[in-house]
Structures are given as structure tokens and as C-alpha cells.
Amino acid sequence: MQIxxxxxxxxxxxxxxxxTPITLTAMTLERYVAIxxxxxxxELCSMRGAVKLILIIHSISSVPCTVxxxxxxxxVSSDLYTNxxxxxxxxxxxxxxxxHLSSAMDQFYFLIMLSVIVFSYVQIMKAAKAASGENKKSTWKDV
Structure with missing residues (x-):
């Protein structure tokens, strides 16, 4: 194949x-916002917001390749492209x-995505715990 x-x-x-992994991270943030x-x-998850998010995801994904x-x-010399x-x-x-630069960018992306996913799920678990009625004593009738 030519260069x-x-x-x-x-x-x-x-x-x-x-x-793909950035889209999955964005989906985690969407669930966080929904819950x-x-x-x-x-307000945040509209059609216009989805289009903006798709453009943001593609631009973020293109940074390592562009570099x-x-x-x-x-x-390289320009005659190499025809080889x-x-x-x-x-x-x-x-x-x-x-x-090393490529590896560092991959690790940076991984850490950012891991942080976003962990933060989202911790906050979702806190909200689920609060909604489940941990304080069941307040719902009991006094006998």
C-alpha cells in the first residue's frame, strides 16, 4: 500500500x-446526569447537545493521531509518500x-476516562443509597 x-x-x-471508549465515558456521564x-x-441532553458531544468526542479522539x-x-521527505x-x-x-509520547497520551486518556467513570458511579451509588430509604425508621409507624 502506498504511504x-x-x-x-x-x-x-x-x-x-x-x-468507542470516549463514547462509553460520555454515556456514563449521561447516566450520572439522568440519575x-x-x-x-x-436541558443538558438534547439533540443539539448530542451533536455537540459527538463533535467533541471526535475532536478529542483525533488529537493523538494528529500529533x-x-x-x-x-x-520524512515528500517522495516517501509514493513508496x-x-x-x-x-x-x-x-x-x-x-x-513514549504515544504511550503517555494513551495513559492520560485512560486516567481521565477512569476518573470520570469512577466519579460517576460513586455519585450514582450515593444517589441510589439515598433514594432506597436507608433511614427506614422514619417510615415506620410508632406503635
């Missing part, structure tokens, strides 16, 4: 590989520090 075609395929696949802020749910391709295009090679992700990593 220019590989760049296009790499861009699409790397963006959509990151869209913990039910009166604001309709890798920018470094790649800045360091044919086997297309794989590591082909775009030319220096060892690029691998």
Missing part, C-alpha cells in the same frame, strides 16, 4: 479506535520518544 493511502487508513482507524440531576437532564501524523510528515510499504501503526513512529 499516502496508509496515512488515510491510519487516521480513520486510530480515530475510531479511541471514539443525580433529573431536572436538568432534558503522530504531524511529527511523521515533518520528519509502497506494509501499513501498520509503528511505521509512523520514527524516534523512540514518539513511542
Amino acid at each position: 499516502w493511502m496508509c496515512c488515510i487508513v491510519y487516521t480513520i482507524l486510530s480515530v475510531y479506535a479511541l471514539v 443525580c440531576m433529573p431536572l436538568r437532564h432534558a 503522530n501524523l504531524s511529527i511523521f510528515s515533518a520528519t 509502497s510499504k506494509l501499513c501498520y501503526r509503528e511505521m509512523f513512529v520514527l524516534f523512540p520518544w514518539q513511542g
Whole structure:
């Protein structure tokens, strides 16, 4: 496959590989809003908000790919794009520090998504515990 075609395929696949976990994180936030802020749910989760969220998710997902391709295009000569090679992700990593940068970005994304999911579920569990009526004594009749 020619390198220019590989760049296009790499861009699409790397963006959509990151869209899925970010979308699941956004779904967790939506559940948090629905359970913990039910009166604001309709205001925050509208069609316009969904379109904005999709654009935000895709732009966040494209950052690591954009960084890798920018470094790649800045360091290779332009005649390389017409060469044919086997297309794989590591082909775009030319220096060892690029691998470290990619790993650091992956870890950063993972920590942010983990923090959001844990926060959301802890808050949902608190709301569920409060709604379940932990204080059952107040609902009993005095005999």
C-alpha cells in the first residue's frame, strides 16, 4: 500500500479506535446526569447537545493521531509518500520518544476516562443509597 493511502487508513482507524471508549465515558456521564440531576437532564441532553458531544468526542479522539501524523510528515521527505510499504501503526513512529509520547497520551486518556467513570458511579451509588430509604425508621409507624 502506498504511504499516502496508509496515512488515510491510519487516521480513520486510530480515530475510531479511541471514539468507542470516549463514547462509553460520555454515556456514563449521561447516566450520572439522568440519575443525580433529573431536572436538568432534558436541558443538558438534547439533540443539539448530542451533536455537540459527538463533535467533541471526535475532536478529542483525533488529537493523538494528529500529533503522530504531524511529527511523521515533518520528519520524512515528500517522495516517501509514493513508496509502497506494509501499513501498520509503528511505521509512523520514527524516534523512540514518539513511542513514549504515544504511550503517555494513551495513559492520560485512560486516567481521565477512569476518573470520570469512577466519579460517576460513586455519585450514582450515593444517589441510589439515598433514594432506597436507608433511614427506614422514619417510615415506620410508632406503635
